[in-house]
Amino acid sequence: MLKQIEINTDPIQAILKQNRKEIKFGLSMCAHCSLCAESCFLFISNGNDPEYMPSYKFINSIGKLYKKKGRVSKQVLEEMRDLVFEKCVLCTRCYCPFGIDIPSLITLGRDVCRTQGLFREYDR
Amino acid sequence: MIGFLITFIKGPLIWISFIVFGGGLIVQTFRLLKLTQKKETRRIVPDKAFKPPTELSKKERFLRYLMSQRVNPLALNICLVLVSFIFHVCLIMTPIFVLGHNVMLDTAFGISFFSLPEQVTDIMTKFVIAGAIIFLMRRLLLRRVRIISTVYDYLLLLIAVAPFVTGFMVFHHVLNYNTIILLHVLCGELLLMMIPFSKFFHMVFFFISRFMIISEHSLGNPKRSWHY
Ligand code: HEM
Ligand code: HEM
Numbered sequence: 001m002l003k004q005i006e007i008n009t010d011p012i013q014a015i016l017k018q019n020r021k022e023i024k025f026g027l028s029m030c031a032h033c034s035l036c037a038e039s040c041f042l043f044i045s046n047g048n049d050p051e052y053m054p055s056y057k058f059i060n061s062i063g064k065l066y067k068k069k070g071r072v073s074k075q076v077l078e079e080m081r082d083l084v085f086e087k088c089v090l091c092t093r094c095y096c097p098f099g100i101d102i103p104s105l106i107t108l109g110r111d112v113c114r115t116q117g118l119f120r121e122y123d124r
Numbered sequence: 125m126i127g128f129l130i131t132f133i134k135g136p137l138i139w140i141s142f143i144v145f146g147g148g149l150i151v152q153t154f155r156l157l158k159l160t161q162k163k164e165t166r167r168i169v170p171d172k173a174f175k176p177p178t179e180l181s182k183k184e185r186f187l188r189y190l191m192s193q194r195v196n197p198l199a200l201n202i203c204l205v206l207v208s209f210i211f212h213v214c215l216i217m218t219p220i221f222v223l224g225h226n227v228m229l230d231t232a233f234g235i236s237f238f239s240l241p242e243q244v245t246d247i248m249t250k251f252v253i254a255g256a257i258i259f260l261m262r263r264l265l266l267r268r269v270r271i272i273s274t275v276y277d278y279l280l281l282l283i284a285v286a287p288f289v290t291g292f293m294v295f296h297h298v299l300n301y302n303t304i305i306l307l308h309v310l311c312g313e314l315l316l317m318m319i320p321f322s323k324f325f326h327m328v329f330f331f332i333s334r335f336m337i338i339s340e341h342s343l344g345n346p347k348r349s350w351h352y
Contacts, residue, residue: 021159022350031323032277034262034269035201050268059272095341098326099333101350 007077011115012070019108023066026100030055036102039095042087054094054102057083061109070112077116084109085120133310141313148320153328160337161351194340204262211255214248219287219312221245224295242295249292256285283318286311 016023036054037043043052050056061080065072072080084106092103113119176188219225222245226236240248259281263269290308293299318324333339338346 025156025159029323029326029329030272031326032263032269032272032274034266034272035204037268038201048268050271053268053272056268056272098330099337099339099341101339104350 006074007072007116009070012065012112015108015111015115016066016070020066022101023062023105023108026058026102026105027063027066029098029100030059030096031098033097035097036094039093041091041093042089051083052087054088054096054106057088058102058105058109062105062112065109065112074116077113077118080109081113081118081120084113085118130306133306133313137313138309141316145316145319148317149325149328152320152325153332156329156332157336157348159351160332160348162347163338163349163351207255207258210251211259214251214255215284215288218245218248218252218291222291224291246292246295249288249295252288253285253292256281256288280318280322280324283311283315284324287315 032055034050034053034055037048037050037052040052040054043049043054046052061084064076064080088106090103090106090110094102096102174189174192176185176192178185180188217240220237221240223239223242226239229236239245260278263273263277263281287308290304290311293304294301294308298304315324319327334342335344336342336346337348337350
């Protein structure tokens with residue numbers, strides 16, 4: 001319960017509101033085809049672990065926040081931090097066959113994490 | 125009541141579905157373009173003028189060229205691209221050039237496209253159904269596809285092949301002809317009306333993002349960029 005209170009939803013919702021169109025468009029356009037997977041070097045070098053797939057990363061960070069209107073627990077947000085900071089280095093090499101701008105969506109996920117004091121942990 | 129429904133599906137609803145399809149495509153295209161803006165754009169990669177040094181071996185030169193164009197041959201899923209290409213070509217061509225549709229166009233308006241032989245469209249229909257089965261199997265069997273799949277993906281795949289499955293049944297007189305043809309028309313209308321408002325809108329988005337929006341993967345000479 002205590003963990004719930006630690007989240008400040010106002011800045012999260014501000015980011016969601018400001019970028020609503022982009023997020024909504026990316027989510028509705030993604031055909032969940034998984035063709036972006038092999039374009040991610042982290043996907044390849046981590047034994048084809050699907051959690052490294054670019055689409056998985058944006059759907060389960062900013063996409064999830066959008067669907068839950070920013071109301072998530074600290075624990076969920078910490079998992080997102082791992083997705084957008086540890087499992088993505090924003091090299092912008094991912095390739096979507098339709099041209100969805102995945103890096104900019106993952107960047108929004110990072111923005112949200114930063115407002116809650118969640119960053120990349122270099123000493124892990 | 126049933127009689128009214130049948131005449132509605134076989135008459136006005138055809139008109140409605142084509143209007144929703146055409147109007148929807150136009151409206152959605154404008155909404156998409158409003159997310160972009162004209163901008164002075166500069167293309168840095170890929171470098172069209174790049175020429176690999178001539179002293180290298182043929183293989184090395186080819187690899188350098190691919191790198192300059194940002195093509196990663198290892199990331200190309202050749203089999204899937206091929207399946208997807210055949211699926212899409214048949215999906216779009218068959219309904220336009222199938223004899224049954226052109227006969228209807230001819231009786232209604234006196235004009236029609238040329239028709240492909242029925243054996244050919246029958247094979248194309250089978251290709252679409254086969255492609256859909258491959259997509260379905262990937263979705264069920266590959267962990268990377270399953271992990272991002274939702275019920276909606278399965279539903280949309282079903283909506284996309286339904287006109288082909290029922291069209292196939294009509295052509296081969298499987299089950300009651302009149303019932304299946306009604307089902308076919310209904311499925312076709314449903315698909316048409318879904319295209320602008322679902323992920324099938326990628327049929328427009330694909331070309332806009334490739335030819336109108338600047339990025340390292342765009343083609344031609346795009347003049348716009350995203351503007352959220
Ligand atoms: C919206 C109104 C539609 C009407 C009234 C309609 C009607 C028909 C008719 C009368 C046939 C001929 C059946 C025969 O050979 O006896 C046919 C075949 C066919 N239709 Fe449609 N159709 C519609 C939409 C669609 C759509 C949207 C698609 C696909 C996207 C489609 C795909 C097919 C195919 C593939 C066949 C041929 C199947 C085969 O030869 O194996 N139809 N349709
Ligand atoms: C000219 C128009 C179109 C183009 C250029 C196009 C292009 C693409 C591309 C690049 C993909 C990426 C994934 C893959 O290759 O498997 C795709 C997937 C897909 N497209 Fe299209 N498409 C077009 C029209 C349509 C239409 C009209 C429909 C349906 C009525 C459709 C149904 C699908 C489906 C169902 C998938 C996902 C397959 C899966 O489940 O993985 N497409 N399309």
